[in-house]
Amino acid sequence: MNMTHALLSFACHAYAAAAAIYIAHLVWQWRQLPVFGRVLTGLGLLAHGGALFSQGLLSQGAPTGLDRGFSALAFLLIAIFLFLDLRYRRAVLGVFLTPLALALLTTSLLLPPEAAASGREVGARTPLLSAHIAVALLGVAAFAVAAGVALMYLLLERQMKGKTFGVLFSRLPPLHFLDELNRRLVLLGFIALSITLLTGAFTGAAHGPAWQWRSKEVATLVAWTLSAAMLQARLISGWRGRKVALLTMAGFGVLLISFLASYPLAHDALEGQ
Amino acid sequence: MSPLWCLGLSHATAPLAVRERLALSEPRKQALLERLLPACSEVLYVSTCNRVELYGAGSDPELSLSTVREAVAAEAGAEALEHLYEHKGDSALVHLFRVSSSLDSMVLGEAQILGQVKEAFEAGRKEGWVRGELTRACSAAFSTAKRVRSETAIGQLATSMASASVELAKKVFGGLEGRGVLVLGAGEMAALAAKHLASSGAKPIWVVNRTFDRAEELAATVGGKARRFEELAALLTEVDVVICSTGASEPILNRAKLTPVLKARRYRPLFIVDLAVPRNVDPDINRLEGIYSYDVDDIQKVVIDNSRARSEAAAEAEAIIGQEIARFVQARAIREGAPVLTQLRSHAQKIARAELEKTLAVLGSSLNERQRQSVEAMANAIVNKLLHSPTTKLRTAAISTPSEPHPLLGAAVELFGLEVTPLPLAERSELELEEAAAEVLTGTGTQR
Numbered sequence: 046m047n048m049t050h051a052l053l054s055f056a057c058h059a060y061a062a063a064a065a066i067y068i069a070h071l072v073w074q075w076r077q078l079p080v081f082g083r084v085l086t087g088l089g090l091l092a093h094g095g096a097l098f099s100q101g102l103l104s105q106g107a108p109t110g111l112d113r114g115f116s117a118l119a120f121l122l123i124a125i126f127l128f129l130d131l132r133y134r135r136a137v138l139g140v141f142l143t144p145l146a147l148a149l150l151t152t153s154l155l156l157p158p159e160a161a162a163s164g165r166e167v168g169a170r171t172p173l174l175s176a177h178i179a180v181a182l183l184g185v186a187a188f189a190v191a192a193g194v195a196l197m198y199l200l201l202e203r204q205m206k207g208k209t210f211g212v213l214f215s216r217l218p219p220l221h222f223l224d225e226l227n228r229r230l231v232l233l234g235f236i237a238l239s240i241t242l243l244t245g246a247f248t249g250a251a252h253g254p255a256w257q258w259r260s261k262e263v264a265t266l267v268a269w270t271l272s273a274a275m276l277q278a279r280l281i282s283g284w285r286g287r288k289v290a291l292l293t294m295a296g297f298g299v300l301l302i303s304f305l306a307s308y309p310l311a312h313d314a315l316e317g318q
Numbered sequence: 319m320s321p322l323w324c325l326g327l328s329h330a331t332a333p334l335a336v337r338e339r340l341a342l343s344e345p346r347k348q349a350l351l352e353r354l355l356p357a358c359s360e361v362l363y364v365s366t367c368n369r370v371e372l373y374g375a376g377s378d379p380e381l382s383l384s385t386v387r388e389a390v391a392a393e394a395g396a397e398a399l400e401h402l403y404e405h406k407g408d409s410a411l412v413h414l415f416r417v418s419s420s421l422d423s424m425v426l427g428e429a430q431i432l433g434q435v436k437e438a439f440e441a442g443r444k445e446g447w448v449r450g451e452l453t454r455a456c457s458a459a460f461s462t463a464k465r466v467r468s469e470t471a472i473g474q475l476a477t478s479m480a481s482a483s484v485e486l487a488k489k490v491f492g493g494l495e496g497r498g499v500l501v502l503g504a505g506e507m508a509a510l511a512a513k514h515l516a517s518s519g520a521k522p523i524w525v526v527n528r529t530f531d532r533a534e535e536l537a538a539t540v541g542g543k544a545r546r547f548e549e550l551a552a553l554l555t556e557v558d559v560v561i562c563s564t565g566a567s568e569p570i571l572n573r574a575k576l577t578p579v580l581k582a583r584r585y586r587p588l589f590i591v592d593l594a595v596p597r598n599v600d601p602d603i604n605r606l607e608g609i610y611s612y613d614v615d616d617i618q619k620v621v622i623d624n625s626r627a628r629s630e631a632a633a634e635a636e637a638i639i640g641q642e643i644a645r646f647v648q649a650r651a652i653r654e655g656a657p658v659l660t661q662l663r664s665h666a667q668k669i670a671r672a673e674l675e676k677t678l679a680v681l682g683s684s685l686n687e688r689q690r691q692s693v694e695a696m697a698n699a700i701v702n703k704l705l706h707s708p709t710t711k712l713r714t715a716a717i718s719t720p721s722e723p724h725p726l727l728g729a730a731v732e733l734f735g736l737e738v739t740p741l742p743l744a745e746r747s748e749l750e751l752e753e754a755a756a757e758v759l760t761g762t763g764t765q766r
Contacts, residue, residue: 205489206604208616219492220587283584286608 052096053154059089060123060147067139071216076207079136086127086143093120093150111308114182118304119146121186129190131224137216141193177244177314178307181265184237185304188268191230192297195290198223202287219290224285227293234296235272242269264303271296320359320451323379324410325386325402326371329424329595332401337750339394340370350389350738351447357385360449362456364417364438366431368424370567373414375451379406388653408647411455415639418459419466423506424595425479425565425614426632427472430506432463454650470634475618479507480514482620483591487515487559489608490589495519498557502526502550504536505563507593512540512561524553527609551575555582560590562598572600580606591617648717655716658727659709661736666705670697717755719761 063085070078097120100113126142129135203218204210217223241307275292278284327337342350347363356359358374360551365371376382383404390398405413416422420431439456442448448456484494491497497520501512504527512523523542526549527533533544545553554560554576564570571590580588590611593601597613604611678690685693694696708730715724730736 201489205610208612208619210620219488220490221492268424283586285585286587288607302617 049096049099052092052099052267056089056093056096057147057150057154059085059092060119060143060150062186063089063139064143067136067143070136071140071212074157079130079134079139080138082139082143083127085278086123086130086139090120090123090127091122110156111157112153114304114308115149115156117179117182118186118189119149119153119182120187122149125186126188133218133222133226135218135222137197137218138193140216141197142190145189145193160195171248173244174248177241177248180237180244181241181304181307184234185239185300186231187234188238188272188293188297188300191227191234191293194223194230195293196226198227198290199287202290220286224289228279228291231272231275231289231293232297234300235269235276238265238269238272238300241265259306261303261306264293264299264306266299268296268303271299320375320377320644321375321379321407322375322410322414322451322455323383323407324373324405324413325383325390326364326369327398327401327403328369328422328488330369330422331403332398333567335567336394336398336401337368337565338371338383339398340390341365342393346393348445351445354382354386354389355447358382360442360452360751361447362438362442363447363765364435365507366434369387369417369422371417373452373455374409375449375455380750408643411646413460414455415459415462415643416636418456418463419635419639420463420472421466421632421635421639421764425475425507425593426474428506428510429467429473429477430509432460432467436460448472455646458646460643462639465642466635466638470637471631472635474602475631477510479593479614479617482617483511483561484514484518486610486617486620487520487589487693491558492585493519493560498561499523499542499559499561500526500553500557501513501536501540501542502534502560502562502598503564503566503594505565505593507541508561509536510562511591511593512536512542515559515561516541520559526550526553534692535614551579554579554588558587558589560588561593562590564592564598565594566598567596568597569600571603573603573606576603576606576609580608583608593617651716652713655712655724655727658730658736659712662709662712662734663701663705663731665734665736666701670701673697 063082066078066082097117123146126138129138197217200213202218204214275289321587351361358376360375362373363449372386418432418435420427421432436610449453487494499520503509523535523540525533525542525544528547537544585608586609590599592613599611604607712726712730715726
């Protein structure tokens with residue numbers, strides 16, 4: 046456990062340093078900065094992965110408590126970010142995504158560990174449930190990144206429409222790039238959510254009716270419908286840009302509720318129990 | 319001295335419809351200038367898409383101007399007279415300098431105007447419409463424009479406007495490869511911006527102009543194709559970037575026109591640069607979804623987020639023009655004082671030579687070659703020493719009152735009984751002017 050904690054602490058510091066570097070890169074355009082950021086993020090991701098793996102071994106499966114959920118979400122978010130950064134070389138994404146991941150991981154570290162505390166689902170842990178949780182988290186992470194990208198889009202568009210050309214204007218990637226990235230991330234999120242809903246129905250069926258109108262089910266369904274509608278509107282009516290960016294952020298908000306509702310700690314608060 | 323005058327209309331004073339009526343075809347221009355020449359000793363006709371101007375010089379500027387005004391009214395209707403501006407004397411000179419240096423352009427510092435004035439000048443010289451006074455003025459204006467271009471940041475302003483348009487477009491689309499461009503109007507800056515876009519990979523490039531010939535001309539220079547004005551709506555649906563620089567006095571692109579276009583485009587982003595003054599694009603349309611519309615002021619914000627640098631560049635340019643005007647006026651004053659000075663000198667030399675010949679005839683054979691040379695030298699020295707003070711005084715006097723002959727010059731003529739022909743300039747220096755003109759046109763003009 047100490048080892049895990051050390052790894053998590055390292056990851057947290059690495060993300061924080063990377064976030065600081067990415068933000069500094071906004072002001073000072075030194076070419077080495079993104080490289081440092083990338084290396085730090087990568088190292089943090091490795092440590093983070095190691096910690097999650099050892100925790101997973103201990104609890105024989107996917108993350109259980111809300112703290113693990115936040116941690117895993119941060120991990121996936123950083124993983125997606127690192128992939129995008131390596132693929133597109135857009136270090137500026139880090140300005141928005143690393144702080145978000147850092148906030149998630151910090152929250153996770155501040156939450157009381159509840160792995161063994163809640164016995165609610167531990168007994169029912171099957172490979173299907175593990176997959177269900179992992180894919181659900183991937184969906185939320187994809188939407189988190191999409192929301193970050195949407196925020197960048199909105200900020201850049203605001204400067205471009207308002208003709209106030211600040212630092213962000215010169216640093217942010219083109220609108221077309223952000224919009225296209227949003228489309229891909231929402232598509233990824235949509236696929237992940239579809240699988241989540243399907244696997245959820247099967248894992249839930251073990252305990253009674255497949256659909257019980259629980260808050261996480263409703264929220265996930267809303268988010269799924271929203272992403273389906275977004276992808277559809279893009280194809281059919283040529284929706285794009287600002288509208289889609291706003292919807293993406295709304296979708297992320299809804300998914301966050303679904304995510305929180307999946308864990309007893311937050312679920313009880315949401316359901317008013 | 320024959321004072322300069324200038325009369326014209328530009329994007330700042332006249333709507334396109336009026337300017338177009340004065341943008342004459344070659345034969346009509348010929349006819350107009352032939353008609354003007356009896357009243358004005360020389361005339362220069364400058365026509366670009368943003369201005370039509372006539373410059374001239376003659377002993378009676380009032381008569382010239384009224385003749386020109388009548389001719390303009392005959393060509394473009396009496397209504398055109400309301401939009402005219404006029405400059406006389408040194409103010410016309412200042413105007414010519416400012417126009418050539420692109421300080422009076424729609425887009426401050428655009429480079430094409432200098433070439434256009436040079437072309438007009440060249441044509442005028444070939445036809446014999448442009449002679450001494452205008453040649454001198456133009457040559458000074460051109461070298462001033464060069465100075466302004468090389469010594470201030472004003473020239474970079476225009477190129478950087480074009481590349482800033484490209485940067486902005488890239489901020490919307492990412493790469494520009496395969497993005498269609500519509501150039502609306504055949505203004506100078508539009509051509510420059512279109513070239514920049516083309517070199518970033520944008521294509522195809524369509525050029526639309528009310529006069530199809532001009533569209534074809536521009537299309538040829540930017541590697542695009544000319545299309546008819548009627549196809550505007552269809553083209554707007556097709557392209558991604560629109561550059562406007564027409565001389566229309568009312569916006570061509572407005573909400574009513576673009577709303578159906580946007581729908582047909584399925585809200586694909588449309589990037590619009592409006593380089594025209596007055597604006598071709600209603601600023602209101604920037605609020606429409608997917609439209610990114612920028613006018614000259616907006617783009618200049620990108621170029622130099624400091625409008626201070628811009629006004630600094632303009633102020634520097636104005637200062638250079640001030641210096642060059644002063645230099646020109648001074649040179650002119652010296653030139654106008656020069657006949658008196660040369661007359662005075664040749665008068666004195668003539669006397670000295672006559673006396674010398676008389677003396678040498680008497681002494682003749684008794685002098686050896688060396689002695690002979692000493693006597694000649696003495697005669698020249700006396701002339702030079704005697705004339706030194708008066709010539710210096712006269713030269714200073716001429717410079718001190720550049721706009722009119724100094725009384726001392728008259729006194730010198732009177733005292734020494736000189737015979738100065740009233741306006742010997744044009745004839746006397748025709749050869750020298752030919753050389754100057756050749757220098758100006760080949761671009762080898764002396765840069766100061």
